[in-house]
Amino acid sequence: MAILLPVLCLALMVLMIAGLWKVFVKAGQPGWACLVPVYNGYIVTVEIAKLPILWFILSFVPIVFLIPPFKVGFAVAAKFGKEGGFGIGLIFLPFIFYPILGFGSATYQGAAAAAATPPAPPAPSAPPAA
Numbered sequence: 001m002a003i004l005l006p007v008l009c010l011a012l013m014v015l016m017i018a019g020l021w022k023v024f025v026k027a028g029q030p031g032w033a034c035l036v037p038v039y040n041g042y043i044v045t046v047e048i049a050k051l052p053i054l055w056f057i058l059s060f061v062p063i064v065f066l067i068p069p070f071k072v073g074f075a076v077a078a079k080f081g082k083e084g085g086f087g088i089g090l091i092f093l094p095f096i097f098y099p100i101l102g103f104g105s106a107t108y109q110g111a112a113a114a115a116a117t118p119p120a121p122p123a124p125s126a127p128p129a130a
Contacts, residue, residue, distance in 0.1 A: 016095040022102025023048070027079070027110060049075035050110055080106040 020040070021031040027048040034040045039090045045056040049072050069091050077087035080101055089097035 013093050015099050019095075019099030019102035023080075023098055026102065027105075027108045044070050044076065048108075048110065049079060051075055076101075078106060079110045080104060081109055104127075 017034065020034040024034050024040075024043065025031045029043050029047055032041050041059060042053075045051050045059070045068070046053055049055075051071065053069055055068045059065050070087075073091035074084060074087035075098050077083065077090055082101070086097065086101075090101070
């Protein structure tokens with residue numbers, strides 16, 4: 001019985017890391033970046049959620065640090081085409097909602113998705129005048 005809690009915590013950690021890795025990859029970011037503690041916060045806030053860097057900096061300010069997770073959660077949910085309720089899930093139950101986002105059918109709708117689509121072929125030009 002004493003081994004059950006550590007095994008459960010390890011399983012949740014692996015699930016969270018795998019889900020976050022998939023979210024990073026879907027957003028066009030390197031998956032390994034989710035493993036680097038402060039860098040992953042920067043990537044989620046500035047690169048994936050497309051928020052100004054101020055929101056990342058505010059996450060280090062005492063008392064104020066309670067506000068950015070809400071803004072980031074809602075912004076990440078919106079970038080993947082999800083509603084506000086999903087953003088609340090990303091904030092309060094990330095170990096459930098990030099794997100849903102990563103392994104689900106949601107696609108990233110930010111600038112990286114636009115850059116991944118090939119450009120339209122050029123319009124045919126008129127033949128030269130003789």
